[in-house]
Amino acid sequence: MGTMASLGRRRRLGVTTLQLLRALENGSRYGFDLMDVTGLASGTVYPCLGRLERDGYVASSWESVDDAGDAGRPRRRYYVLTPRGRTAMHQALAKLGLSPSTVASTDDDGTADGLAAALEPADASR
């Protein structure tokens, strides 16, 4: 059941959240991979993913049983960015004075540390 608090409300995106969203946009899908890419701890990543999913910024799904079963391995849960999440992220970045290209350049090193670094001064000047 939705609550008053979450209805029609735009989440304010923090650095951690933006890191996760960027990592998802760049193709990471699994919880553990997101931790590797962002360098965030599991106790941060999972609750954050849960909130993002609740707010409709992220969708999660399970591999089909068949896909997993064929390979003789357990099925995994994966996460993808929703359009709403993508829009929100870009708006948040723009608000912070970071153009998508700036952000894109931080992707080159494959981690989101660059993003975090790029965000910080802007964040502080806010």
Place this chain on the structure above:
Amino acid sequence: MTGFVTRQDGMGAPPPEHEPQLTGAGVAASHRGPSGSAELIYAAATRAVRLAAWLARPQRRQEWREEWLAELWHRRAALSSMSAWNANTAIALLLRTLGTLPHAASTWTRSWSFDAMLQELRYSVRSLIKRPAFTLIAALTLAIGIGANTTIFSVVNTVLLRPLTLHDPAGLMMIWGRDATTGAGAAWASFPDYLDFLERNESFEDIALWRSLGGHLTGDAAEPQRVKIGYVTANLFELIGVEAKRGRVILLAEDVADGEPVVMLGSAIWRSRYGSDPGVVGAQIRVDGVPHTVVGVMPDGFRFPEDVEIWVSLTRQLTSDGESPSRGMHGMRMMGRLRGEITEELAQQDVSSIAGQLAVEYPRFNSDRDAWVMPVYTYLFGEVRPVLLLLFGAVGFVLLIACANFANLLLVRGADRDQELSIRAAIGAGRGRLIRQLVLESTILALVGGAAGALLSVVALRAIVAAAGSDVPRLIEARVDLTTLAFLLMISLLTGGLFGLLPALKLSRVDVADRLRGQGRASTGAARTRRLRTLLVVAEVALALVLVVGAGLLVNSFWRVASVEPGYASEGVLTVDLGLPLPRYPEPSAVVEFYERLTERVRGLPGVAVASAAYSHPVNPGWTTSFELGDRDPFPPGAGPEANFRPVTPGYFESVGIELTRGRTFTPADGSSGSGAVIINEAFANALFRDAPNTDPIGVALWHESWFGDEYPSEFEIVGVVADVKFRGLERGSAIAMYFPHSQKPMQEMTLVARVAGDPMAIVPAVRDIVGELDPELPLERISTLQGLLDDSVGPRRFLAQLLGIFALAALGLTAIGIYGVMAYSVVCRTHEIGVRLALGAEPASVRGLVLRQGLATALSGVAIGLAGALYLARFLDSLVFGISSSDPLTLVVVSSLLLSVAMLAVWVPARRATRVDPMLSLRPDR
């Protein structure tokens, strides 16, 4: 949730290929590799996940677990494929499972993100600010309750809870006598007794002996200073496990007859007299004129035993003159540490048996002297403990009353917010969310109240320390410290949470449909909570009654004590303690001469009517000694009476206003060369001439050993009888006393007493000059007035009565607010009903009566319960009341009436308002 749910947003990518394409066999093969420990760690990680899964919300538990286990499995597989699966990577994996805890917790709070929390917090604060009157009253209510508790907690914490400076005090026992007249613990041992106990006991690891006496510090740059000296056996420090902060303690080798004279300084003296100079260790100072080497400084706050300021060897003091100390000098205290297996009972048997042996062996000194063991804790805090616990109980009551009030205020306001809560519920807020919101608000209120309470307690504590700092041991150390603040935070959260939860549970039960149908707003809300609110008020009244009865009893007792006739005229008398150091005044005649010259010169000061000196002034309980009466057979050994020993100079009875009932007072003719004279008090005359009431005691001979050599008399003639004086305290009966001329019992420590016209303190500078001329090295100590000393003697009782009185007033005020709130609200809720009554022709008086009756019924129920409680709890006050019974009917009646009056006053306003209800307005449907 299986399969892939396609989102209609173009984002729904199919499940990706798994990058590390491993076959099951490949994984299995890699598992059989060298990393057996990695496998063990992996097993631990999966176990951790399965365990943590139990913390997750049940509905989500399975997929939660599945996700974690899959991630672990895949990570291991990936690492194996890269030949990187080893103990280190396994540990990293295990560490990652730490995140299961917050993750599992997060499954419970659908909207419990930081943002949402902030939002709720903002909402709560806003809603509190919107109703400033409510917020202020609720926070103030709690501030009073919490502030009072924090204050008394810091006192109890400082005095009772904070560990003693003694190591493992539980094993320490006083070996103790009982004061024959009072039954209280008393010093028991003489030095020979101590040696016998040390040798014969089977219960104690070790036993120490001490006594404390006043003395002087000289021989350094500073002014001569009077200090309290602890004469202790050197094993005391090891016994209590305390070491010097600087230097060392007295050595056993120094605690012998020919030992080096050494002294240890307390940290207070070290700081005040020696400016915290570390170089003082090793320096020479004079203690009572005898050079001593400073060997150590004791830790801060260490003042054991009996708040002494410096420590020297007892054995050396008693035996250095080559004579063995008398077995009859019983004024010392023994303390032992129990052997591990020995209980208090066994130790008691042991010391009783030794005391019995000594009584047989030394009938002259030790017959009829049983010994007792008493835990050192009781010895130190036995007297203040019940008082502090009583205060703690009282503030507990204040807090409960405040909490009941707080809950009531929340209920009343909650009923006001019915509509708001209904709307929130209607648009989807669950009950849990409503409760959370309400509890959050009450917790914020409690924290605000707690913060105000902290300020209150800082102020209150200062006042308490100022008022009673010297009456309660260690009270001056009381501070609002971290422990206190932790306590404050704890009770704030508890009151806010617990007493906010109760109304929240009640209020959150919102019937949305009912409310939205437009049912009367307040009436339904109030009906749901009315019984609870009435119960809370009944509880408040009951608690307040108990507290006010307790306060009433103690205030009454204080008045009774304060109005006891002391037996002397306390106004207008200056008192100054003086102590001539033995090394500089070895001759008793020099002592007599000093005090003669002093009193003579003070008598010559302008405004001084009479001046004299007394070994113990009328507020000093002094001590007792045995005697023989002339025309009787000697008393059997040890069975003789003891009388209070009070040497005085001529003019003493006139100085303090003690009435002479028979015979004469002392004159200068009763000198050391003259024949012995003694004056007894009425109690003495009544007690010892009981069998012959008409016998005139004047002229009867009395024997009392001369302690000052043969040139002083040991036979005395009773020359006068004086009125009794409450020198043991106003609460206790008069003891038998004998007054000797100081010239025949030349004690070194005397109190100058001067009756002055006008302010006694005005002559202090002149007295200081006179003393300075007679002996420049002699300090004036404890300059006071007789009235001041008398006031101080009832200080603890006044302190208790004042504090309880304040708490009782707070309780009364809070209760009045509570009753008012409930009744006022009840009237609002019944507006409709009252309007109908008035419309149908009810008299305003009958409407008023309706409200008054309801209020009175509530108050009466509270009073009835409170009376039962007060009678039940009365016995805890038995030891503290004076002159009345702890279930004094008059107090009960007065307090009950007082409470009912307060209740009626609080109900009167709403009752009047009820009669002014406009029937038309109240009957409008939109109300």
